[in-house]
Amino acid sequence: MTAKPHFYGKEGGYLMLGGLPNLSDPICCMSLPDSKMAVQAVQARNQVCILDIDMQGVRNIKKTDLNPIYISIHPPSVEILVKRLRDRNTESEESLQKRLQAAIDDMEISKEPGLFDEIIINDDLEEAYSRLTDVLKEEIAAAQTSKDS
Numbered sequence: 001m002t003a004k005p006h007f008y009g010k011e012g013g014y015l016m017l018g019g020l021p022n023l024s025d026p027i028c029c030m031s032l033p034d035s036k037m038a039v040q041a042v043q044a045r046n047q048v049c050i051l052d053i054d055m056q057g058v059r060n061i062k063k064t065d066l067n068p069i070y071i072s073i074h075p076p077s078v079e080i081l082v083k084r085l086r087d088r089n090t091e092s093e094e095s096l097q098k099r100l101q102a103a104i105d106d107m108e109i110s111k112e113p114g115l116f117d118e119i120i121i122n123d124d125l126e127e128a129y130s131r132l133t134d135v136l137k138e139e140i141a142a143a144q145t146s147k148d149s
Helices: 036-044 055-062 078-088 093-109 125-148
Strands: 007-011 014-018 027-030 048-051 071-074 118-121
Touching: 036 048, 048 125, 055 093, 071 093, 071 125, 078 093, 118 125
Parallel strands: 027 048, 071 118
Antiparallel strands: 007 014
């Protein structure tokens, strides 16, 4: 299984995950199903690991002793999600429809009590980014403190 490192940030008017991080940064993200060893390796470097995972991955991680913060970022509406996906013009109609249905399913599942610690509605870029940063500040500070000691 190959991990795909990336950072969180702002791009194109909404929150994005993408690109490669500076490995000295306190945050390292990976896109992978749920590799406990990979998460522990990131934590051993005193970094905060952000996993970009589907709902099955969330449920699997909940069964571990990793004790993460669960954050879900939602579009303001399905209509806006459709517009954002179409405006990217990066997918076939079939691919877009599959992705859209998966997103709708995930948004519905995320309403389950206790599944997520925080749900961020990505309707205003600066506000959503600020909220994400606020939620992560404690974890980032802890990683930096561990790195400095």
